[in-house]
Amino acid sequence: MAAIFTGAPPNSGPGYSFTQTPAPTSASEPRQHAFYPYTDNGGSTLGISSSTFTILAGDTRSTSGYNINTRYAPKLFHIDSADPSSRLVLSVVGFAADGEALAERLDTVVKMYRYQHGKTISVGAAAQRLSHVLYGKRFFPYYVHAILGGLDEEGKGALYSYDPVGSYEREQCRAAGAAASLIMPFLDNQVNYKNQYMAGSGVGHELQQRDPRPLERKEVEELVRDAFTSAVERHIEVGDGLQMMVITKEGVEEVYRELKKD
Amino acid sequence: MSSPFSINGGACVAMTGKDCVAIACDLRLGLQALTISNNFPKIFSYSPSVYLGLTGLATDVSTVADLFRYKVNMYRLREERQIAPRTFANLVSSSLYERRFGPYFVSPVVAGIDDGGKPFICGFDSIGCIDFAKDFIVSGTASDQLLGLGPEDLFETISQALLNAVDRDALSGWGAHVYIIEKDKVTKRLLKGRQD
Amino acid sequence: MNHLPQAWGRPRDDIYGAYNHAHLAPSHPTTHTQSPIVTGTSVIALKFRGGVVIAADNLASYGSLALHRREAAEKFNDKAVLGFGGDVSDMQYLDRYLNALAIRENYSSGSGAGEKASSTSTDASEEERAESLDNEGAGTGMAANNLHKYLQKLLYRRRSDFNPLWNHILIAGLSSPPPNAPDASPQPFLKSVDLLGTAFGAPSLATGFGAHLAQPILRRVVPDEEAVKKIDEATAVEAIRECMKVLWYRDARSLDRYSLAVVTKEGVRLSEDERVEGQSWEFAEGIRGYGTQVV
Numbered sequence: 001m002a003a004i005f006t007g008a009p010p011n012s013g014p015g016y017s018f019t020q021t022p023a024p025t026s027a028s029e030p031r032q033h034a035f036y037p038y039t040d041n042g043g044s045t046l047g048i049s050s051s052t053f054t055i056l057a058g059d060t061r062s063t064s065g066y067n068i069n070t071r072y073a074p075k076l077f078h079i080d081s082a083d084p085s086s087r088l089v090l091s092v093v094g095f096a097a098d099g100e101a102l103a104e105r106l107d108t109v110v111k112m113y114r115y116q117h118g119k120t121i122s123v124g125a126a127a128q129r130l131s132h133v134l135y136g137k138r139f140f141p142y143y144v145h146a147i148l149g150g151l152d153e154e155g156k157g158a159l160y161s162y163d164p165v166g167s168y169e170r171e172q173c174r175a176a177g178a179a180a181s182l183i184m185p186f187l188d189n190q191v192n193y194k195n196q197y198m199a200g201s202g203v204g205h206e207l208q209q210r211d212p213r214p215l216e217r218k219e220v221e222e223l224v225r226d227a228f229t230s231a232v233e234r235h236i237e238v239g240d241g242l243q244m245m246v247i248t249k250e251g252v253e254e255v256y257r258e259l260k261k262d
Numbered sequence: 263m264s265s266p267f268s269i270n271g272g273a274c275v276a277m278t279g280k281d282c283v284a285i286a287c288d289l290r291l292g293l294q295a296l297t298i299s300n301n302f303p304k305i306f307s308y309s310p311s312v313y314l315g316l317t318g319l320a321t322d323v324s325t326v327a328d329l330f331r332y333k334v335n336m337y338r339l340r341e342e343r344q345i346a347p348r349t350f351a352n353l354v355s356s357s358l359y360e361r362r363f364g365p366y367f368v369s370p371v372v373a374g375i376d377d378g379g380k381p382f383i384c385g386f387d388s389i390g391c392i393d394f395a396k397d398f399i400v401s402g403t404a405s406d407q408l409l410g411l412g413p414e415d416l417f418e419t420i421s422q423a424l425l426n427a428v429d430r431d432a433l434s435g436w437g438a439h440v441y442i443i444e445k446d447k448v449t450k451r452l453l454k455g456r457q458d
Numbered sequence: 459m460n461h462l463p464q465a466w467g468r469p470r471d472d473i474y475g476a477y478n479h480a481h482l483a484p485s486h487p488t489t490h491t492q493s494p495i496v497t498g499t500s501v502i503a504l505k506f507r508g509g510v511v512i513a514a515d516n517l518a519s520y521g522s523l524a525l526h527r528r529e530a531a532e533k534f535n536d537k538a539v540l541g542f543g544g545d546v547s548d549m550q551y552l553d554r555y556l557n558a559l560a561i562r563e564n565y566s567s568g569s570g571a572g573e574k575a576s577s578t579s580t581d582a583s584e585e586e587r588a589e590s591l592d593n594e595g596a597g598t599g600m601a602a603n604n605l606h607k608y609l610q611k612l613l614y615r616r617r618s619d620f621n622p623l624w625n626h627i628l629i630a631g632l633s634s635p636p637p638n639a640p641d642a643s644p645q646p647f648l649k650s651v652d653l654l655g656t657a658f659g660a661p662s663l664a665t666g667f668g669a670h671l672a673q674p675i676l677r678r679v680v681p682d683e684e685a686v687k688k689i690d691e692a693t694a695v696e697a698i699r700e701c702m703k704v705l706w707y708r709d710a711r712s713l714d715r716y717s718l719a720v721v722t723k724e725g726v727r728l729s730e731d732e733r734v735e736g737q738s739w740e741f742a743e744g745i746r747g748y749g750t751q752v753v
Contacts, residue, residue: 069656070658
């Protein structure tokens with residue numbers, strides 16, 4: 001990358017007429033550093049979308065190694081909350097400083113969109129912008145797993161999940177962070193009814209999968225609570241508090257609930 | 263990925279119910295991402311009501327399974343009785359600890375019903391530390407995924423737990439064996455599962 | 459001139475000789491701070507009803523060599539105190555930097571502009587809110603929460619440039635009222651920021667060794683924000699002094715002289731010459747098993 005800026009001639013093109021062409025200086029070579037610019041602050045997040053709402057949730061513990069930094073560090077951010085018609089919530093888990101920087105970037109992007117176009121950004125457009133923001137730092141990534149929740153143009157729940165460099169996908173449900181591998185199979189089973197079949201629908205390939213249906217708000221909140229109380233039992237980086245944001249056409253409602261503090 | 267515990271892949275889970283226990287495993291044998299076989303059971307029986315699940319390095323799974331067959335046969339000849347699950351668990355533990363500084367790369371799970379008809383399950387690390395559990399034990403590359411679910415109807419629960427877990431683990435799957443062990447009855451079922 | 463545009467405007471080899479790059483190119487890669495040199499140890503702080511107490515010992519260490527005497531806690535203004543852990547030279551750089559900032563703030567905000575905006579309506583437009591915030595800050599300087607945000611941005615930027623300021627800083631003081639309630643009384647504020655830009659707040663905080671030794675003790679005093687409202691200044695100061703004693707007992711890179719600051723709405727009380735009092739080393743008699751004693 002940096003070789004472009006050294007003043008050296010391009011490899012494919014003609015060289016200088018000098019006997020000695022500018023060689024790439026050592027400054028452009030990879031530098032060695034003992035300093036590592038990332039850390040993992042633990043915790044887990046999850047999102048589930050349904051026909052009329054989306055729920056995002058995350059625990060509020062912040063860790064570094066075996067230390068608990070604080071019992072209340074939110075991982076959920078209401079984007080452009082100054083706009084009463086904003087229905088966007090971003091959850092970030094991984095390196096907390098990058099997560100907060102990312103949330104602020106997206107907040108600015110969404111605000112700028114509103115100022116420039118005089119309307120609130122759609123969740124699909126915001127999702128794509130977020131992907132671009134993440135990919136913009138492809139070679140020094142935001143070390144986070146982001147989940148973006150909102151309502152689409154039809155008023156249906158929308159949920160987008162991201163990898164740290166901006167690959168994204170719209171999904172029904174997604175768990176991220178430290179306890180993602182514990183929670184995700186539970187969500188497959190209980191939200192998308194994976195491995196569940198209709199009784200008496202046949203054998204082998206005749207078996208009919210149980211059709212996923214849009215879940216009620218109460219059901220989803222219970223799934224979220226169950227997922228987190230179980231994750232707290234088995235993962236030491238998850239605990240202290242559960243922050244939930246429920247996105248409906250009425251607005252964004254925040255719910256906080258205690259989790260075990262051990 | 264190059265850890266001996268995750269070269270071949272595999273998953274195993276045991277659960278207790280009312281007067282019964284269940285133990286289940288997947289059937290995959292792989293070499294990293296390449297699947298070698300879809301019929302490699304990881305559960306072995308050592309008496310009518312003592313079962314051992316072994317995940318980890320496949321060569322050690324076979325070696326350890328045979329080693330315990332030999333040891334349990336010798337026990338039965340000497341004692342003229344079947345080995346009890348708790349006795350077997352202690353045999354597993356001490357046998358693994360004998361290899362403390364050159365261990366078998368396996369994560370065993372024991373499930374059975376003891377003489378009083380009470381359910382018994384436990385798990386081990388590769389050098390024999392026993393983890394006695396009341397509810398359930400998991401081992402293998404999908405063990406993280408297996409921890410999410412809790413027990414209700416035993417067969418349905420263990421099957422759902424295992425299938426949903428191995429579907430989220432690239433190194434496990436391709437069918438499963440489930441044993442439901444009651445006081446004087448053992449039911450073995452083959453689950454087809456996803457073949458991809 | 460020749461037909462190679464890359465060479466236009468450059469000294470010609472046939473006249474001036476080949477350019478010697480050794481003059482320009484550094485022979486080793488540019489490196490920034492890779493590890494702290496002279497360091498300060500733990501800083502601990504605790505919120506109480508109406509304020510915050512913060513303490514740090516006065517030792518600067520060069521590895522295991524004790525250099526004694528450092529300014530561990532800095533008064534920023536009447537509303538904010540900083541406690542520094544980590545590299546002392548980076549701390550002194552930040553101190554100079556923040557002093558310049560404070561002076562600039564005091565000039566630009568002016569002394570006569572103390573008039574508070576009377577707009578308290580919650581449906582005020584964003585511009586009005588921003589304006590009232592400016593006036594609120596006038597003549598009184600940045601509140602602790604503003605200072606914390608500033609430092610977080612600074613440290614995060616420096617880590618992103620791979621040139622970190624090797625500190626873990628506690629910012630203690632009083633926060634400015636939220637924009638929708640400009641007349642609300644200032645609340646106790648305590649947050650930290652580290653060399654990566656990681657920021658978090660809690661009823662009690664501790665850096666370095668204090669995170670292991672002092673934080674558990676402090677969390678018993680104030681487990682949550684509810685508990686903060688229930689304890690008074692005297693209890694909080696006593697808890698902090700007790701923690702400084704524990705740190706002096708068990709942290710090898712610590713000193714029995716420390717600075718202690720209390721921030722309330724009356725202002726900052728900073729004392730830089732506190733001593734660990736009521737020491738008793740009797741407990742050391744009972745300690746066995748470090749290899750020096752036989753049974």
